[in-house]
Amino acid sequence: MSRIEAVIFDWAGTTVDYGCFAPVQVFIEVFRHVGIEPTMDEVRAPMGMLKRDHIKTMLGMERIHQLWLAKYKREFTEEDIDGMYEIYEEKLLSILDRYADPKPYVLETITKLREMGIKIGSTTGYTDKMMEIVTKKAEENGYKPDAWFSPDSVGSKGRPYPYMIFKNMEALGVTKVQNVMKVGDTVSDILEGKNAGVISVGILEGSSEMALTEEEYAALSDKEREERSARVMKRYQEAGADYVIRNMSELVEFVNKIS
Numbered sequence: 111m112s113r114i115e116a117v118i119f120d121w122a123g124t125t126v127d128y129g130c131f132a133p134v135q136v137f138i139e140v141f142r143h144v145g146i147e148p149t150m151d152e153v154r155a156p157m158g159m160l161k162r163d164h165i166k167t168m169l170g171m172e173r174i175h176q177l178w179l180a181k182y183k184r185e186f187t188e189e190d191i192d193g194m195y196e197i198y199e200e201k202l203l204s205i206l207d208r209y210a211d212p213k214p215y216v217l218e219t220i221t222k223l224r225e226m227g228i229k230i231g232s233t234t235g236y237t238d239k240m241m242e243i244v245t246k247k248a249e250e251n252g253y254k255p256d257a258w259f260s261p262d263s264v265g266s267k268g269r270p271y272p273y274m275i276f277k278n279m280e281a282l283g284v285t286k287v288q289n290v291m292k293v294g295d296t297v298s299d300i301l302e303g304k305n306a307g308v309i310s311v312g313i314l315e316g317s318s319e320m321a322l323t324e325e326e327y328a329a330l331s332d333k334e335r336e337e338r339s340a341r342v343m344k345r346y347q348e349a350g351a352d353y354v355i356r357n358m359s360e361l362v363e364f365v366n367k368i369s
Contacts (some may be wrong), residue, residue, distance in 0.1 A: 112368050115289040116282050117223060117310070117361075118231035118275055119255065120158065121241075122209065123318040125216050125232070126248055129326075130157060130295060130318035132209035133235070136186035136201045140194050146177050157318040158235050158298025160261040160268035161202075162195045197240070200304060206240055210246075210247035214324075215314045215358035217252050222362045231278035233257040233292075233302065235268055238369070257281040269298040272306030291365065293355075295319060300349040308369070312346030314339050315357040319346070 123130030134153055141148045151172060156167040158206030168174055169186045170216050178186055220230055230256040234241060248254065259277040261268030268274065284290055292303030292310050295317030300338060314320060315327060319342040322330075328340065343354045355364055 113289060114228055114230050114276065114291055114365050115284045117291045117293060117365070118233060118278050118295070119238065119292075120299050121232060121234045121244060121248075121258075123157070123316065124178075124213070124293060124299070124313055125217070126244065126251075127209040128211075128213050128316040128324045129320070129322055130316075131323070133157070133161065133164075133202065133208055134318075134321075136198055136205070136303070137168070140176075140198045142150045143197055144178075144190075144194060145181050146174055147277075150176060154318055154321055156298070158294065158296035158302075160235055160266060161198060161237070162191060162266075163268065164235070165194050166191050171220060171318040199237070199337055202240060203243065204333050206243040210244050211251055212248065212253045215356065217362050219358045220253065221257075223365070226362075226365070228365070229282040229284070230255040230257075231275075231282055233274035233278065233300070234258065234260050235280060236260055238262040240279060266345060270301035270305055272302060275302060275306040275308060293361065297347035297349045299329065300346055300351045303352075304350045310350065310352050311364075312343070312349075312351045312354045313357065314342055314354065322328070 119125045122132060137153045138148060152168060152171055156164045169178060223230060235243060238260050241258065246260060257278050259274045263277055264273035279290060287307040290308040292308050295313050296319060300310050300312055300313060320338060346354050355361060
C-alpha cells in the first residue's frame with residue numbers, strides 16, 4: 111500500500127453536524143409544503159447527493175410518486191423540482207450556521223493528520239452558496255480543510271460522480287488515486303470514493319446512515335448500539351466500502367496501519 115497523501119472528508123454527518131440533521135429537517139418541510147409526508151428512510155436514502163438531485167430522486171420513489179400522482183393527477187416535472195428546490199435552498203440557508211459544529215474527535219484528528227504530512231480535502235452535497243455559510247462557521251469553530259469542492263465546481267455532477275475528488279487531488283497536488291482516502295457517512299460518499307478509485311471509508315457514529323443525535327446515540331444500550339452499527343456497516347459494505355470506522359478517533363491509527 112502506498113503512503114496516504116490526502117484524506118478527503120464529507121461535511122455534514124462526517125466532520126460537522128452530528129447525525130446530518132440540517133438537510134433532513136428541510137427536506138421534510140419541503141415535501142410537506144407540497145402535501146406529501148415523507149418517511150425518515152425516504153429522506154435519508156439519497157443523502158449526500160446534490161440537493162436538487164436528492165429531491166428528484168425522492169419524487170421518483172414508488173410510494174412518494176404514487177402520492178404525487180394521487181394529489182396532482184399528473185407526473186412531476188422539472189419545473190416542480192425547481193420550485194421545491196427554491197424553497198429548500200431558502201430554508202436551508204436560513205439554518206445552516208447552526209449546524210457547523212465539528213463532530214467529536216474531528217479537530218484532534220485533523221491536527222494529527224497534518225502533523226503526518228497528510229493534506230485535508232473535502233467534498234459535499236451542498237452548493238457553493240450553502241458552503242459559504244458552513245465553511246465560515248466551521249472555521250470559527252476550529253475546522254478548515256485545505257480544499258473543498260461542491261457540485262457547482264464540476265458542472266453539477268455531484269455524487270456518486272467522482273469529479274469533486276479529482277478536483278481535490280488537483281488542488282492538493284496528489285500524485286495518484288491509490289494515495290487518497292475518502293471518508294464519508296452516506297452510501298453516496300462510498301460510491302463517490304469507489305468511482306474515483308480511492309480508498310473508500312464509512313464512518314458509523316454521527317452519520318446520516320445512523321440517523322441519531324449525539325444524545326440519542328449515547329442513550330442506546332450496548333446491544334442496541336452494536337445492532338445499529340452492524341446495519342449501517344452492512345449498507346456501507348454493500349455499496350463497496352473498503353473499510354468502516356466507528357468514529358474519527360480511529361482514523362489516525364487506521365491510516366498508519368494501511369500505509
